[in-house]
Amino acid sequence: MYTTTIHTPVGLAVISGNEDGISSVRVSNEPGPDSAFVPAVLHKCARQLEEYFLNRRRSFDLPLRPQGTPFQRAVWQMLREVPYGKTMSYLELTRRLGDEKAIRAVAAANGRNPIWIIIPCHRIIGSNGDLTGYAGGLGRKKWLLEHEQVANGQLSLF
Missing domain, CATH: 3.30.160 (Double Stranded RNA Binding Domain)
Known part of the structure; x- marks a missing residue:
């Protein structure tokens, strides 16, 4: 390594x-x-x-090899489908994975994401729009979301 x-x-x-x-x-x-x-x-x-x-890249073209369970890798793959500058709630992410009852497991997998920014776990928010949980700290999560909003020519979310 x-x-x-x-x-x-x-x-x-x-x-x-x-x-x-x-x-x-x-x-x-x-x-x-x-x-x-x-x-x-x-x-x-x-x-x-x-x-x-530098606001010159919105997607990544890299071979990723995160280590995790099959469930975690499925969650991380779904995270990669959340577009730049957009957010999704934990509940919506869970529904897209097919089991609304798995919301805690989905949140736990999101929190164990080993590939910061490239697998964009920062784009997952609470159903009410609140910033919730982020291994890098909520200040960083807010900064990243605002960075993507400004780059998209939108006003800040917060």
Whole structure:
């Protein structure tokens, strides 16, 4: 496993993976050790994240290799279908997965998303429009949603 770190407006993005793809992107307040060798796919991920923060990218073209249960991977795949600049409620996400009773499991899978921003768990909100739960902190979630709204030419959600 290789690691590289980039600075973003909301903290450090620590990108991990190998030649086959990205296994995690996490936000951190503390720098960690970067690998002496960094595969091309990690450099590509870093470049695409930088483009996202510069409002030059709305989708990502990267091989992703998140580790999780089949259910978690199904939730993460559904998250990737939420368009840039849009939000979806946990309840709507659960309904799209086919079992409204699984809302807690869906929320838990969302919270365990290992690939920050690229698998856009920040786009999932409460049914009443409230920002709820975010592993990176609600301040970051709000910033990311506003960043996408402004880039779409819309007024802030909040």
